[in-house]
Amino acid sequence: MAAQRPGAHSWASQVSDEEFRLSELDLHVLGSHPEILAVLGRRWRTGPSADTMAMAAALPAGLGALVLAPGWFRQAQGEPWLEPVDLGDGSASSFFFLGALVALAVLAALWLRRGRLRAGSEVFAVVFTLVAGLIALPLMASVDVDVLGFAPVALPVWGATAAAVVVLGAFTLASAGRRAGDARDFRITGPADLARADALIAALPPRKAKGLASERTRAVGRLRERGMITADEAAAVEALPIGSSVMLDA
Known part of the structure; x- marks a missing residue:
């Protein structure tokens, strides 16, 4: 069983201006799915805080x-x-x-x-x-x-x-x-394969996929409330498939 991690909404509420990377949004949304993170070329950092x-x-x-x-x-x-x-x-x-x-x-x-x-x-x-x-x-x-x-x-x-x-x-x-927390929550393990990530997300039960979409929407809304992103950026992110935000800061 995957370790419990702060969700995307918690991250969006706590991340500082200096540490904020929009590319990490979908990684936090998918944080409880290490198999999808692996396809996106990322994994959670481990070890002492x-x-x-x-x-x-x-x-x-x-x-x-x-x-x-x-x-x-x-x-x-x-x-x-x-x-x-x-x-x-x-x-x-x-x-x-x-x-x-x-x-x-x-x-x-x-x-x-x-x-x-x-x-x-x-x-x-x-x-x-x-x-x-x-x-x-x-x-x-x-x-x-x-x-x-x-x-x-x-x-x-x-x-x-x-x-x-x-x-x-x-x-x-x-x-x-x-620095409010660890500067980066994820390690880069390889290139992101968005097509495979899309396939894995599509294979999730409908209820789970809907939950991921809802979590992402809430996180985007929280970032918008805090002034971390503009309305145009929020709309652009919402239009992307889940997982694609990993490429935004590339």
């Missing part, structure tokens, strides 16, 4: 700051480090901030790949990394790590903090717009 990846990207920096807290608390109380539980040499924090550097590089690469569209969850991950770095540096200094002297164990923390500033600046100043 962009928001999940952003939250995972924030995790290393959070852990990097967190592992310093118990030792700092003991030091503040005049108690000795309890190695290896407290990891007082900062090596664990250093390791996690190396992971944070990699995570920032991945977020920046994804941002560039999708045309410099920023997402709120990714901005949050970068800000979180920056804050975690600003917390970790004084925590390290409080337990006799030469932070200002750029001790080797502190370098990954400095690096991740500086990288977070750079990435946040890029997201803020150089973004082409806001």
